Amino acid sequence: MLMQKLRKHIKYVLIVALVGFAALIFFQWGANVTGTGGMQKTDIAKIDGIPVSYTEYSRFIRQKEQEIKGISRDEIWSLMLEEIMWNNLIRKERIRVTDEEILAVIRNNPPREIYESEYMKGETGEFDFSKYYELLRAPQSRAWLLEYEYNLRRQIPREKLRSLMSSFGWISPFEDSLGIAAQTNKYDVSYLMMPLFRARNLLEISGEEMKEYYNENQQEFINPELRILKFVFFEKKPSHYDTLEARESIQDFINRIEEGEDFLEVAKEVSDDTVIVKSFEGKLGLKPYLMNVYNELKNGEVSDIIQAPHGFEVIKRVRKGLVYKVKIDVEVSLTTIGEIYDKVMSFKETAQEVGFDSAGVELDLQVRKTYPLAKNNVTFPVRNTEGLTAFLSKAKKGKIGGPFNSMGGYYLFALDSIIPETHPTFEDIMPKIKHKMEKDRLKGIIANWLDKVHNQLISGKTMEAIASEDTLVVLREMKDVTLMQLQTSLGGEFAGAVAILSINQISQPLVLNWAGYIVRCDRKEVNPFDSTMVTLLQMKRQARLTALTANIFAPKKIEDYRDEFFE
Numbered sequence: 001m002l003m004q005k006l007r008k009h010i011k012y013v014l015i016v017a018l019v020g021f022a023a024l025i026f027f028q029w030g031a032n033v034t035g036t037g038g039m040q041k042t043d044i045a046k047i048d049g050i051p052v053s054y055t056e057y058s059r060f061i062r063q064k065e066q067e068i069k070g071i072s073r074d075e076i077w078s079l080m081l082e083e084i085m086w087n088n089l090i091r092k093e094r095i096r097v098t099d100e101e102i103l104a105v106i107r108n109n110p111p112r113e114i115y116e117s118e119y120m121k122g123e124t125g126e127f128d129f130s131k132y133y134e135l136l137r138a139p140q141s142r143a144w145l146l147e148y149e150y151n152l153r154r155q156i157p158r159e160k161l162r163s164l165m166s167s168f169g170w171i172s173p174f175e176d177s178l179g180i181a182a183q184t185n186k187y188d189v190s191y192l193m194m195p196l197f198r199a200r201n202l203l204e205i206s207g208e209e210m211k212e213y214y215n216e217n218q219q220e221f222i223n224p225e226l227r228i229l230k231f232v233f234f235e236k237k238p239s240h241y242d243t244l245e246a247r248e249s250i251q252d253f254i255n256r257i258e259e260g261e262d263f264l265e266v267a268k269e270v271s272d273d274t275v276i277v278k279s280f281e282g283k284l285g286l287k288p289y290l291m292n293v294y295n296e297l298k299n300g301e302v303s304d305i306i307q308a309p310h311g312f313e314v315i316k317r318v319r320k321g322l323v324y325k326v327k328i329d330v331e332v333s334l335t336t337i338g339e340i341y342d343k344v345m346s347f348k349e350t351a352q353e354v355g356f357d358s359a360g361v362e363l364d365l366q367v368r369k370t371y372p373l374a375k376n377n378v379t380f381p382v383r384n385t386e387g388l389t390a391f392l393s394k395a396k397k398g399k400i401g402g403p404f405n406s407m408g409g410y411y412l413f414a415l416d417s418i419i420p421e422t423h424p425t426f427e428d429i430m431p432k433i434k435h436k437m438e439k440d441r442l443k444g445i446i447a448n449w450l451d452k453v454h455n456q457l458i459s460g461k462t463m464e465a466i467a468s469e470d471t472l473v474v475l476r477e478m479k480d481v482t483l484m485q486l487q488t489s490l491g492g493e494f495a496g497a498v499a500i501l502s503i504n505q506i507s508q509p510l511v512l513n514w515a516g517y518i519v520r521c522d523r524k525e526v527n528p529f530d531s532t533m534v535t536l537l538q539m540k541r542q543a544r545l546t547a548l549t550a551n552i553f554a555p556k557k558i559e560d561y562r563d564e565f566f567e
Helices: 002-029 052-067 073-092 099-108 128-136 140-171 172-185 194-202 207-216 240-258 262-268 288-296 334-353 354-360 385-394 428-457 461-467 483-490 494-499 531-552
Strands: 043-047 050-053 187-196 228-236 277-279 306-307 311-319 322-327 399-404 407-419 474-482 515-526 559-562
Touching: 002 474, 002 559, 050 052, 050 073, 052 073, 073 140, 099 128, 099 140, 099 461, 099 474, 099 559, 140 531, 172 474, 172 483, 187 194, 187 428, 187 461, 187 483, 194 334, 194 428, 207 428, 228 306, 228 334, 228 399, 240 262, 240 311, 240 322, 240 334, 277 407, 288 306, 288 311, 288 322, 334 354, 334 399, 334 407, 428 461, 428 515, 461 474, 474 483, 483 494, 494 515
Parallel strands: none
Antiparallel strands: 043 050, 043 559, 187 474, 187 515, 228 407, 277 322, 306 311, 311 322, 399 407
């Protein structure tokens, strides 16, 4: 019994220890992790100018890790950004919730745990509100009522805001009519097409013209300065002690089961995996390493510790096709992160004394080089690309940048070499100039050519006759197609040109990115609207709402300082 009491309270001891260690990171590392010294930084981010302190961020991490098992730090970061944007929008829109609204919700909408409780059901098995009202009046209910009220004051403004934003998906009757027409109207069309590549035979560009274009647009052909950085990488992986700690945790789980505690209840408490009850059929229902253990167990038996990817597992065979499973992940502990931090800082100090390459040799770290990087377009795989861009633009010999967090570890950078800006000569880039001039002129040539073709059609010549004589154009047909199908195959502008045509009417020349067209409507048939066509209209509304809300909840500016706290 004593051991069980200790286990029930050990999590509070661990929380205090973790908070203390986080404070160490905050106070000791936060000031100098970048190696710049100076005033201690207290904010881990600024979101649209609103500071987020390291303390607030740490509190949010603990809350989400308790709520959602197995959640990553990047997922928590995204949730924090979303939370900030929700709060900002609610404040800007002045959305409030009154005490009367809170009281009405509490009286008419009991929390799920209470609603599903057997004690709250009447003789018919339905929820008994009279029992619920007695519970509300009981002094013992004060604690959960305060928590319920707190959650409601957070949730109700969001529901009001969601209701407000749902109107953003409104589509006008005119747009609805277009959506209906795109599905109900069917067409037979013929069109003359002149691809861009065929028009090249009509294009002549002299050397003088290319030279003139080069002289007028030299800035377009400058090769910008590029910089090559050298770097070392510190892998973020669990230590031997992290593995031992995970194994001890799952051994502690086994000990609790052997002492008589319920497997399923303890698994729900300690497992890092959200899937605890696993039903399956056949040999493929479990992963091979679990299936092998399952086959050796009898109903009701519990396995030994199983080595699993990224952790350890224990399963209980309940019956055929049903197992209970607990998993403890091997995670990188704060202690291990502290050791990595010490290695990073040791390298920086050594590199300042003996040089970046020599420090790599001395500390047995491989020094590698990046590909040439443009100062205005850094695509190296670090989380804070803005920070790396800032370092790259100001990097000098002897200056070390980082650490920069990346998937799986941390980078330190130093300047290796600079490839100067170059101005290629006209002779070096003649093909490039010609290609660019062709691209600019071909559409004009096609437009002029199709204008002549259009005049022939107006004067009475048929598309078929023109296509048989003119080697630059081809005749194509499409039958029984909707505007939506035309939009998918040939683009919205082509479908729009067809939509305004009457039967046997010919369109004006239409020049798009890859070809020019003249279209004739041969047949138009209007079919009745049916319920299956509503889906497209709903999808359009949802797409508009999604695009608008995504824009609303996207911060305009994020200043991310997590690297400076070695997060």
